Amino acid sequence: MSRASKTALAPDLRDCDERTVRAWTEPMAVTPLGGGCYRVDTDGDTYTVDVPGHRCTCPDYHYRHAHCKHRRRVAIEITQERVPAPGQRRADCAYCGHESFVPETATVPLCSDCRLDDDDVAVDRETADTLVVRRVHPDRADEYVIEATGKTVAAHDTNEDYPADDPVVEAVYLGDRLRNDDPRVYAFPYSRLRQVEDAELVD
Known part of the structure; x- marks a missing residue:
């Protein structure tokens, strides 16, 4: 070395x-x-x-x-990253808890390692389906109520293995987005989704 x-x-x-x-x-x-x-x-x-x-x-x-x-x-x-640049603020990441600089306008503070932005592509760890992120919602999984079921995201059967205090990610299935002008939006615990890297999209 x-x-x-x-x-x-x-x-x-x-x-x-x-x-x-x-x-x-x-x-x-x-x-x-x-x-x-x-x-x-x-x-x-x-x-x-x-x-x-x-x-x-x-x-x-x-x-x-x-x-x-x-x-x-x-x-x-x-x-030297002693203070945030213009347009940023210092905050604890809502997912990993590490202190980081995040956009001033972010309703849910996520560090650069954890950030999911609008239109990012992600994969559902449970089904391997590909989704497109709509937004990260300010409610936690045990606060966000799914209108169709009346249950919180955390109380949904397939989400029992994910933290109840996860941020909620609203996303649409890629196939629905390609076929429909107004695809149905689903809510997931943050941990359930794996962000797809740019290199994977190219492959």
Whole structure:
């Protein structure tokens, strides 16, 4: 096994301008505010950085329109995944429980390893049928009631081996989707479905 080469994670500050050096070295606390904005606390002052707007409330930006140390510090912390990027928020995954960055608009927080998006293809572990995901529902399997049966998803006979607190995935059968403009939507415990990787679709 080859040995990994040694490398520094931070840039060589000797080659950086003053604002970049200060962004890397000065004590600052960066807090996401949502909407692509971040609060930056320094020694004695607090400023707001608007990443999509490329702005900061500090005098360096206001008077000089400079790419200030606060904007640079926010960019560093986003790149190093210390804070979520614009459009994301920090949350515990509703399935595996690991803390992750998820879309701000996600009603059910799922990490990148567990995420099922609209139109993803999945396979039913019980029947091997292929399904197309409509959405991940905010109710758990023991809360989501199937209208046709009056039972919860968790109480359905074929779901007894899956966790009752699973997120619920609404999906349609692939064949129905291809044949019908308005296919019937079914509800499954998250664990019952296996997401199909892109490579499998090609094969």
